[in-house]
Amino acid sequence: MICALASAVCFGTASVLQAVATRAAEPAAGSGGDAGTGSAVDPGLLLRALAQWRFLAGLALDGLGFLLQVVALRSIPLYAVGAALAASLAVTALVAVRLLGTRLSAAEWSAVGTVCAGLMMIALASGPEGHDAGPPALRWSLLVTAAAALLVGVLAGRLPGRPRALVLGLGAGVGFGVVEVSVRLIDSVAIPRVLGNPALYALAFGAVTGFLLLTSAFHRGSVTVATAGMVLGETAGPALVGIVWLGDRPREGLQWLAAVGFLAAVAGALVLTRFGEAPAPVPEPGANEPSRHG
Template sequence: MIVGMVAALGAAVCFGVASVLQAKGARAAEPGSGSGVDTRLLARALAQRVYLAGLALDAAGFGCELVALRRMPIYAVGAALAASLAVTAVAAARLLGAALDRTEWAAVGTVCGGLALLGLAAGGEGHGHGGAGLRWGTLAAAGGVLLVGAVAGRLPGRARAAGLGLGAGLGFGVVEVAVRLVDGVASPALYALLLGGGAAFLLLTSALSRGSVTTATAAMVVGETVGPALVGVLALGDRTRAGWAPVAVAGFALAVLGALVLARFGEGGAVEAGPVPAREPVRTP
């Protein structure tokens, strides 16, 4: 349990700092002129060294996430990953000069308090492994993320940002569940992990390139925490310590709500993204 919590917090730190580095790199990239899902945005951003440094941190964070998901309930890991926005907010305040007001500092404290409650209440990783139906279901869900992106990319303004952000969150959620289900190279869950992570990567990049950063990031946080947590509890046997379920629910709610308050820092400190390029997603598989 201790190893899992340390790994989850390590992932949050890596993802949070990576957000700021990627924001600096992506803002220097040449802007695109299209709309919806921009498949060339990533190539432009990859030309920036600071952006690549952010990707390196993302890779380290993903390694920590894998360790955490193998040792802790999905609901605890998901809340910890959402808390990467608290790290991003603090890092953006120091590196990008983004100002945090009292409400946002309170949100950082709320996230930390929620994670502390989860750490006290979380039980071990559930011993359920899911059946073939769940494995194929994760692959179908990963494909559905692409469909969400295709539809959301045609919507206007905030609706587009929210739809793409939610789709990205669902993709990251697929990754969280699939990690627990992979049982070999032929497992559908392995391909769900790769497809879901790649689709989430693209959708969030496109969401943040044009539209409301706050809307997109908040939708992502909801998509990547609530659904996977339910799957972990209902299908994989994730539980809390005996008698600690209300504390776990409170901790999860506080961590996620605090992250939602800090959603504007999902882009490294900017409140809104106009037609200029956006940062890469908070993490990548």
């Protein structure tokens, strides 16, 4: 659980850095992505964002967070890791207060407290990680799920702003959720065996899908709406898979505490989604003044 929470700190801080960097990336000449036309997914946007130092710093934190997440996923149930990752939005809120000068309202401070209380309940109620392997088709279904999320993200370019951001964020969350489940399904790192495991390719495909869709969502729509979709996508699905197929269980008699804690952590995180929002660019002095020369 300590690794899961440390991972949330990394991801939460990275969100602020990447949202700012993505908004600062100049769009390519002639690129699509306007509401109702073209594709919402612009691979070139990811390349342009990579030229921003904040985006690179965010990627470094994401890498560290992923390593910590792997340790957590191999030690505690998926629902506990998912709730901790949702709590990264509380971290994002606190980092935004520090770096961007935003302020938390009383309701938002309460949401931070709700997230922390939910995580405490989950930590108390969590049993050991399940050791079921799941049906063989589960590994292949992860690849199909990641491909479907990417396809839906591409088609989302024809939606108007808010629905598009929600679909892109949800698709990104599904991609990241595929990564979470795939880590649990890689039971050996021996080269011959791991290369024959579809979960390895689902992990890579899910990660690329998640990053691509989330970067596009940050640039092309409301980051608040996109982040809400991402939280739902990366928590609910893996938690269900862990309970139904992988043997994740709370401690005997504390199932209710785990359920209340999970709902509290996710609900509190959704209240804080606006702190993924990049600050609006400040117009240059005189930019809106009429020309004296007509």
